[in-house]
Amino acid sequence: MFATGLDGMVSDALRQPMEQEEKITMRHEFLQKIEQRLQELDEQLLRLQQKYEESENSVKADLQQQIRVLEKKRENLDEKIAQIKNSGESAWLELKDGVEKAWDELQKAVMRASGKF
Numbered sequence: 447m448f449a450t451g452l453d454g455m456v457s458d459a460l461r462q463p464m465e466q467e468e469k470i471t472m473r474h475e476f477l478q479k480i481e482q483r484l485q486e487l488d489e490q491l492l493r494l495q496q497k498y499e500e501s502e503n504s505v506k507a508d509l510q511q512q513i514r515v516l517e518k519k520r521e522n523l524d525e526k527i528a529q530i531k532n533s534g535e536s537a538w539l540e541l542k543d544g545v546e547k548a549w550d551e552l553q554k555a556v557m558r559a560s561g562k563f
Contacts, residue, residue, distance in 0.1 A: 473530070473538050476530075477527070477530065480527060480545060480549065481527075483549065483553075487520070487552065487556060488520075490556050490560060491513070491516060491520070493560075494509070494512070494513055494516070497509065498513060509559075509562075512555075512559040512562070513559070516555055516556055516559060519548070519551060519552040519555055522552075523545065523549060526544050529541050529544075530542065530545060
């Protein structure tokens with residue numbers, strides 16, 4: 447049979463809340479995942495701080511500089527996460543790519559710094 451215009455409108459009206467709910471769930475899951483990763487990364491940063499405290503003076507300056515760079519990258523990531531938390535449901539998907547990129551940069555920097563010391 448032919449679908450009437452009303453059927454299509456009802457279908458759209460039912461679909462919109464479901465799509466909105468899916469976006470909320472996806473956003474929540476993404477934030478949970480990134481916050482869990484950040485906890486792990488914070489532990490790595492803490493270990494780097496401990497290495498700094500235990501290291502000889504000849505490497506302390508370089509390690510301290512690496513830690514400062516990592517802390518700035520971490521702050522940048524925190525700002526991007528806050529933007530997602532404060533954004534509308536449709537805008538967070540656009541911000542997600544920026545968070546993932548910042549995460550990748552921070553993770554690589556931590557691995558490089560950990561490998562040096």
